[in-house]
Amino acid sequence: MPKPRNAQISVEATPFYHCISRCVRQAYLCGQDTDGRDYSHRRKWVESRILFLSSVFAMDVCAYAVMSNHFHVVLHVNASNAASWSDREVVRRWNTLFTGTELSWRYLRGEPIEDAHFHLLKKQIAVWRQRLACISWFMRCLNEPIARMANREDGCTGRFWEGRFKSQALLDEKALLACLAYVDLNPVRANLARTPEGSQYTSIQRRINALKSEQSHQPAKLMPFTGSHRNKSSQGIPFALDDYLALVDWTGRAQREDKPGYIHQSYPPILQRLNFDPNHWLTASHKFESHFRGWVGAFYRLKSVCAKLGYKRIPGGANARLLLV
Structure with missing residues (x-):
């Protein structure tokens, strides 16, 4: 039985969350379906709505990727x-x-x-x-208007999204980094794009385009990367943007069982700084959603959070011990 949302989200434990919503029966209701009907414009609806809501809610958007039958968004709850x-x-x-x-x-x-x-x-x-500082309300205000617009366009009624959205709490920097890369590389893994910069309706394309245009600031509607040493007067993603983009590029080229590629002997410095084994990194960043449950982080963090929330078991504990040590 699914746990209530208040047992899946605790801002006291972490402000970072990965949320996923899927179309009913995972149909291609935001892309091109098997009959050749193209709904790709709906992906733009979702992207625009995410960015709009970030200016209304006390939420920072760290990453997003709008796919053909689902979307990912990584949020930071800015309660202060x-x-x-x-x-x-x-x-x-x-x-x-x-x-x-x-x-x-x-x-x-x-x-x-x-x-x-x-x-x-x-x-x-x-x-x-x-x-206005609640993830459930953010997702409600994101999903409900999109569903109404799609149903109006199709001339029908009924569900557009599958039940509740799924969420994963990101308890530490390793979990956050792996999740960000998982989201940003989603279109590449799904063969919707060859490179991250060619991935439409994604946050990483927006960040790379900002760099190419020589903007002095990162995209205004996305949470900025602030480097490994955070400025105490501001909040941000605790990695340097250049290091992160190099990591995503390396990861996208690295070998996977079901994709061609290679692993170069040298690997990005950001992994060395976090003491993140490169093989563990590749598994965590490629299979983040399937390998981890509602809470993601080092095992000791999982154990502490689950004890506070009254969990009888530690979901994803085995993979946390193996991959996020």
């Missing part, structure tokens, strides 16, 4: 950001997503509100603030 918003900012953001209430719009317009009504509004603002 949500806590810092004024009440007015919370209402403004919420009303960007939903129609709001007469009371919320009066508040935004600066109109006088009776004390009793203002007390009720303050309670509602607290709820909205919490939801």
Whole structure:
């Protein structure tokens, strides 16, 4: 039986999460199906919605890849950001997503509100603030509009996405790095692109294009790579972007059982710094979704989190011991 979402997501344990949603029956409802009908434009819908929601929610998008029948997104929950918003900012953001209430719009317009009504509004603002830092609400606001648009285009009703989205909590730097590479190389593994920079509807293409255009900053709507030593005044992905891109390029060329390639004797310095065995890295980054369950990280981290959440077993413990030591 699936565990409730509050047993799969704990911002106290980690702010980084990998989320996956799949189309019903894994049909090609965002690409070209077996009858030749092309739905590729829907991949753009998903990408645009992800980037839009990152500007509304207290969520940083670390990586995403929109495939033909599913998508991946790696999120960072920025709870401190949500806590810092004024009440007015919370209402403004919420009303960007939903129609709001007469009371919320009066508040935004600066109109006088009776004390009793203002007390009720303050309670509602607290709820909205919490939801704007909630992964479940982010995924709901991502998936539901896409489903309505697709059903309207198809002239039908019913489910577009398979049940609940799947999530994996990324407990340490090795888990985060392997997951990012897994997501960014998804189109290459699926033969949708030959190179990461040629992968459409992906975060890595957006990052590489920004570098090619000689932008002084990384893409505004993506969480930046800040290097191995984080700037305490800002949050970011704790790796240097150049090192990460070199790692992704090396990994994409490396040998796999079901793909041609090779492993060069030398391997990226980022793996050496993390003491990440290159063979373990290739397995973890290529088979991340199948080899790990809801919580991903070093075994001692898994053990600690599972004890706090009341798990009787440690999901993915064997692979964590082997690959993420």
